[in-house]
Amino acid sequence: MATGSPRAVILALAAASAIAVLSASAISDVYTEAQRPPQTFVTHTGAVITTTGEVLDPVYQISEVEFDPDEYLRNFEYGRISVDSETGQTVREYVIVAEDDLVQEIAPGVFYNVWTFNGTVPGPTIRATEGDLVRITFVNNGTKPHTMHFHGIHPAIMDGVFEPVGGGGGQFTYEFEAGPVGVHPYHCHIMPLEEHIIHGLYGVFIVDPKEGRAPADEMVMVLNGFDTDFDAENNFYAANTVPFYYQHHPIQIERDRLIRVYVVNMVEFDPINNFHLHGNLFYYYPTGTDRVASFYTDMITMSQTERGIMEFTYEHTGKFLFHAHKVEFSEKGWVGVFLVKDPGPGDGGGYNGDSSDGDAATGGSSGAAWEPAPDATGPAAAAAAYDGREAPDGA
Amino acid sequence: MTDGRRPMAHEQDRGLSGRGSGAGRFRVVASGAAPLALVVVLVLYVSGPGSTMLEVGVPLPEVTIERVDFVGSEILATVRNTGPIPVSIAVADVNDRIHPAAVEPDAYLERYETAVVRIPFDWNVAEPYTIGITTDDGTRFEREVESAAPALRPSGEMAAFFAVIGTYVGVIPVLIGLLWLPFMRRMGRQVYVFFLAVTVGLLFFLALDSVEEAVDVSQENLAGSFNGLMLLATSVVVSFLGLFYAGERLSGSRGIGGGGRVREGDGRTGSGASPRLAGPVAIALMISIGIGLHNFGEGLAIGAAVGLGSVAFSSFLIVGFAIHNVTEGVAIAAPLSRERVAVWKLAGLGVLAGAPAIFGGWVGGFAYSPIASVVFLGVGAGAIFQVMVVLVRWIGRGDSPANGSNGSGASGGGSSGLSSAPFAAGIVVGMLIMYVTSILV
The missing domain is CATH 2.60.40.420 (Cupredoxins -  blue copper proteins)
Structure with missing residues (x-):
């Protein structure tokens, strides 16, 4: 008894300490690295993070893209x-x-x-x-x-x-x-x-x-997605490849100037994609083949390789979103911002939409130079064209 | 008796080999170290700097989201690189929707390194969430949380909460179970064996229960690279052998042929401390330790479940655990039913078995680690298996103060031993009791 007990105690202690070391190492290897001084970030959703680490938000990282x-x-x-x-x-x-x-x-x-x-x-x-x-x-x-x-x-x-x-x-x-x-x-x-x-x-x-077409500020938007882990589902969506890019780098356009967007949907896997414009409506020419707009809307839905031309003019300055109203896509990157500025230098219009009242008063007056060339681009014209082609109201 | 001689023979062998000269000892060391050195050379040759031999195939990154905490208006995901190559964390998402986030200490993870991804998110209580992490190669890994619950922060209040839960679930039921002791005292030899066998059944069930729990934890929360099942098996075996060896040293004191000693001791029942230590009290103590380890694992599970928000911690669940654990008191009491034991010792055994549930709750709730869970559950299972072996041998010896003469036969023999009806019936009843009460949990 006298010879056995100490050894048993030592054994028990050894076993206990082994277990303790094992579990302690398992528990505590979080938070082991030296930490940097905390910094505060405002993320693109408006949320604020104070962190000692790195920020996973494109706005702070995308200094150079290929x-x-x-x-x-x-x-x-x-x-x-x-x-x-x-x-x-x-x-x-x-x-x-x-x-x-x-x-x-x-x-x-x-x-x-x-x-x-x-x-x-x-x-x-x-x-x-x-x-x-x-x-x-x-x-x-x-x-x-x-x-x-x-x-x-x-x-x-x-x-x-x-x-x-x-x-x-x-x-x-x-x-x-x-x-x-x-x-x-x-x-x-x-x-x-x-x-x-x-x-x-x-x-x-x-x-x-x-x-030719009427002079306009023209741009191309390819709506695309990337299935980076090959599970037949897109991980990222975007207008022009880089997720959230135009949200962090708003597309600068001028108030009262005609904007023409050539938009092509190349998203695979998902049967539809769509395009929703904020604070405005646009004339839409599916496939761009007709000179008469088919729709005056703020929302179009496109299937694979469906495309068209959008024409619009902002009469208010400020930031306006455009994004997929299939919100899953916009929350995975297919979202952007138009930053509407007053035309010309020295024009003191803010980018925050505060001057919208003033803009509204003068809206349309200076737009003559940028009117869409085809005469029939109003809502009525669109409706007429629609009637003429497919006669949905004929019944 | 032949058993008793074997250790001595071993000692003699050891003595002979240990008596070698200095040169001989060097040769022994060298012959042991040479293969090790060759292994080092092999590893360096294959994977050391400049080696291109094994650049075959494409190593795939893997990260594991080990836990998800819901704090204030943030979701915290603890991420570990469990793959073969370093990775960078590029994107965090909630329910497959990308969200800005911070990653601490940084996004670059070496093998097995961890980081905490903090996602600002106004989560809703009791809603399910899937947290996703995308690495630099675009692979997305996710973890689902069934029901968001505020993360537990170590606080006096929460510590007290777990203490109360642990007391209800662990300490009180075990003490209640011990109260069957006077009842068992009045029973005859057959009933005594029956109760011991019931204990074996209870313990067997508990051990399997621990193993099952550990398998669950390793499958749900542990990355494949940690080899959860093998970690469990190793823990069980190490615990079993360690406690078995320590137990033999403690109770037998004098070798593995303890059977003879115990019987001698029984002849002088009540005459000294050493026989009692070697006998029923020692066994009850071992049962207490084993059950205590099991209850620690159970407390871990409860604490983790509350902490991870995977169960609604209902009063029903507490009642279930409590009833279930009353049987553990019976397990401790059974071997003592032929002994006179001071009440404070009994209470001490009960607390030893029950109180670890409180500590388990604290650890599981505040610092949950799936690895620690698997290890503790495995150690608990090994401890219980060890106790079972001791109990079965105890029964097999036909040991009883009342009929000490019965024990003269070899272990395992006799109608009151392992082949008897009370023994078989007891194990079956024990397991059935555990099964039925486990349904309540």
């Missing part, structure tokens, strides 16, 4: 222009290079293998006038076959479906007459099609009418 949504927004590629001496036809030549090995920061801190036309998602906005000859030298520098498939009217061989262009430098020249007038998507059409689209092989093709 793809610049601001630059993309108002950038149109008209190609290398020449005139065919025989036919007098305008020829627009482009070189488009496909790659599929780039890894880009498609959302702040999130890196994704993008497949690109000319290095960006979306690819360059190709713009031509109806009747122009579009000639695209397509080079596939990727590892997989790719093509360019344009929505529009063209010969079968130019459809980019049955003529896969091999990777590692394969080439194909797409040549067709631009048309019809409107806004169209282009994308790779190699199977599995969904895979090639969701990785980013798409872009916008705009065909202007020969007589």
Whole structure:
């Protein structure tokens, strides 16, 4: 008894201390690192965080992105222009290079293998006038076959479906007459099609009418999404790729100036997407093919590759949201802000909407220069056009 | 008796081998260390700097959200990198909707490093939430909380709350169970065996219960890389063997052939302290410790459940646990029913078995850790298995102060021992009692 007990006690103590160390280490290895002095942040939702750590909010991190949504927004590629001496036809030549090995920061801190036309998602906005000859030298520098498939009217061989262009430098020249007038998507059409689209092989093709459109502040918005964990559900949504970008970097526009947005829905997986504009309504031209607006609304719903042209003019200054009213999408990044400013320098209008009363008084008076060119763009005209085409009220 | 000689033989062996010369000892050390050194070389060669040998395949990141706390107007997610490569946390979301957040101390996590992601969010009590974390490669990991409840902050009030709960669930029921002692005293040999067997049944059920609980915890809250099941198995075995060895030292004092000693002691029942320590009191003490460890695990579970908001902590649940735990008092009382034991000792045994529920509640509620839970539950299960073995051997010896002569046969034999009807019936009844009362929980 005298020899046994101490050893038993030691054993018991050893066991107990082992257990204690195990559990203590399991419990306490949170909060082990040295902490920085606390800083206070206001997040994009308005919530305030005081933290000693890092902030997960794009507004504080997006100092440099490989793809610049601001630059993309108002950038149109008209190609290398020449005139065919025989036919007098305008020829627009482009070189488009496909790659599929780039890894880009498609959302702040999130890196994704993008497949690109000319290095960006979306690819360059190709713009031509109806009747122009579009000639695209397509080079596939990727590892997989790719093509360019344009929505529009063209010969079968130019459809980019049955003529896969091999990777590692394969080439194909797409040549067709631009048309019809409107806004169209282009994308790779190699199977599995969904895979090639969701990785980013798409872009916008705009065909202007020969007589042109009214002068306006024009911009392109591709509504897209990214399934970064490949579970057939998008993790991020955006207008022009980077989630929340235009919320933190509002698109600056002028009061009383006509705004024209070419909007294309390239979201996969989700059957619909939509576009809701705050503090205003817009004239909507589905596919941009008609010169008469089909709707005067603040909300349009689009399925895959549905697109159109939106035209509107703000008569109030201040910040106005635009976003998917499928709120899940907006809360995953498809949300932005128009910052409406008074036109001209030295105009003391605030950005906070305080001067809205004054604006309302003068609203429309200075808009003459920026009126949409087609005469029939009012609500009545829209309704008339609608009646004329489909006669829904005919019954 | 042959049992009693074995340890001595071992000692002699040890003595012989230990008598080697200095050179011999060096050879022993070298032969032990050489393979270890080779292992180090192997590891360095395969994974050390400059090695490209194993750059095959793509390691996938993995983070585990170990716990979610709801505090004020914030949701706190404790995140651990449980994958093979370092990760950065890029995005936090609530119910699959992205929210701005802070991550402390920083977003970059080495293997097994943890961080706390603070999401400002006006959550609603009792609503379910799914918290998601997206890493730099775009992979999203999530954890679901069935019902949001304000996180427990260590405070005097909460400590008192858990003390009260622990007392209701642990201490009082065990003490009530002990009150059956006088009843069991009046029973004959067969009934005594029956009650001991009931205890074995109760304990067996408790041990399985602990194991099941630990399996649940490891599956729900522990990342795969922690090998929850193996952690549990290791805890059970270490606890069982450790306590078994310590118990033999304590009660047998003098080797594994304790059976003979105990019987000798029984002949002089009441004549000295040592036989009692070696006998029923020691067994009751071991049962108390085992049940105490189990109740600590139970307290952890209760505290964690309240803290994690995964159950509504109803009075019904408390009643269920209380009734369930009365049986634990019976388990402690049974071996003492042939002993004279001071009341304060009895009460002490009861508190030893019941009070850990209070501490478990504190730890589980204020500093929940799934790893600690699995370890404690495993240790508890191992302790109970050990007590069961001691009890079964005790019964098998046919030991009883009243009929000491019965114990002359070899262990395991005799109609009053392991093959008897009271023994089988007791185990069945014990497990049935536990099962029925467990439905209340």
